[in-house]
Amino acid sequence: MRASRLLSTLLLLQTRGRLTAQQIADELEVSVRTVYRDIEALSAAGVPVYADRGPAGGFQLLDGYRTTLTGLTTDEAAALLLDGSGATAGDLGLGPTLEAARLKLLASLPAEQRTTAGRIQERVHVDAPGWFRDPEAPPHLDTIAAAVWQEQKIRIRYRKWDQTPVERTLEPLGLVLKGIAWYLVARGRTRVNAYRIARVDGVEPLDAGFERPEGFDLRRYWLEWSERLQETLYSGGSATVRLAPRAVELWWMLGPVASRALRETGAPDPSQPGWVRAVVPIESFEHARIDFGRFGPDLEVLEPAELRALMVSDAAETLRRYSADSG
Incomplete structure (x- = not known):
């Protein structure tokens, strides 16, 4: 844990320049005392970090110093590939992982490209949910997401659109965020279907894995399923x-x-x-x-x-x- 925090401190200084101890503490959600100890540890390891005194002071790296320790972990790379905002990653338990991945990505860029990326981040913000609609936060989303990552079968208690309760044993293939609503795409006994996670009343992970259908394309399935759903919904004349x-x-x-x-x-x-x-x-x-x-x-x-x-x-x-x- 401390090694990860030391790396994050180093990358913060590399990407942002001079930072106060309080700014670093706020970014990493630690105490100022912890920041001072981490700075001492970095200095002892040979990292050329120094402090400027006074109101405009703070910590910064020696000009020209760059670390090459920017390799992404598997989880960080997966978080970057998510379509959506940090809030989306947070719903899946990947919020801190996504922030770490973004920091590493910025640190790996040359100074000119890092400046351009920073300008974009300062000037463009995507807020996906519509006005006056709070995003759903289904209580079982994290359990279902874990089963998707681990390719683990689950048994769910589910309420159909007419509130009829059913039980299903499923092979979870993927997750889709449609507007404010999370959906699970999963294979049941006979076919693949989509389930609104807000209507899942209970989840039981099973001691059994599964193999994904060969060639299954989550995006293509969702587009086709959405078209079928709209045709079904508006069949009343x-x-x-x-x-x-x-x-x-x-x-x-x-x-x-x-x-x-x-x-x-x-x-x-x-x-x-x-x-x-x-x-x-x-x-x-x-x-x-x-x-x-x-x-x-x-x-x-x-x-x-x-x-x-x-x-x-x-x-x-x-x-x-x-x-x-x-x-």
């Missing part, structure tokens, strides 16, 4: 709707399938200036009733008649509740 400008502006909230339908079928409604008429796919009357209800008076269902009747009933019930004597 379609609805003709009339949208006010505000509803058009907020239509993106219903997702890419609804947005594409609006782009492809939307046209000005001659009976309502400024409004748009469109034909959009729906999952079911119940789902459409909830989705469309979010827009209030800015959306009108024209067809089918059964869905329009549901919307009318909801509007009447809402009016009744707000019109009721509160006393």
Whole structure:
């Protein structure tokens, strides 16, 4: 542990230049006293680190000194290959590993390239989750991730989309972060499927390994599975709707399938200036009733008649509740 910390201290000084003991302590999450001891150990090992006194002082390496001890461990290389942010790596228990890998990567670059990389890091930040939506932090994610790394079978207790509980014995093949939701891609008894990890109520690692299917491509599987899922979800027919400008502006909230339908079928409604008429796919009357209800008076269902009747009933019930004597 101390050897890793000494290397991290050395790489921090190499990539950042002069740093105070407090800055190093904050980066490595140790005490200032520990930093002083580590600096003494580096000096004793022949590393040319020296201290400047005064308010603008700190520790730094002798000009021109570079260490070549920047080799990445297997875990650090794996962390760098993750698509996503440090928060993603943190969910998988790889946060500190990713930071160590980034530090080693910066230290291995020539000074000019390191400056360019630093400028990019200072000027670009990726915050993947959408507004007003907190990323999921499933309680069993770390256990499932460990099984993925170790190619170890697991038994899970799972709630299907309709809350029906089931048990599955799975061979975990990979993890996917879709927006704010984590999914496990795993092979069951007969086929490969995807499971939303937030609906996993329990995980039991089994004393059995497995061999990955030859040629299995996680990215390709996910793209194909996502397309099939969207086709399945929007198999409930379609609805003709009339949208006010505000509803058009907020239509993106219903997702890419609804947005594409609006782009492809939307046209000005001659009976309502400024409004748009469109034909959009729906999952079911119940789902459409909830989705469309979010827009209030800015959306009108024209067809089918059964869905329009549901919307009318909801509007009447809402009016009744707000019109009721509160006393």
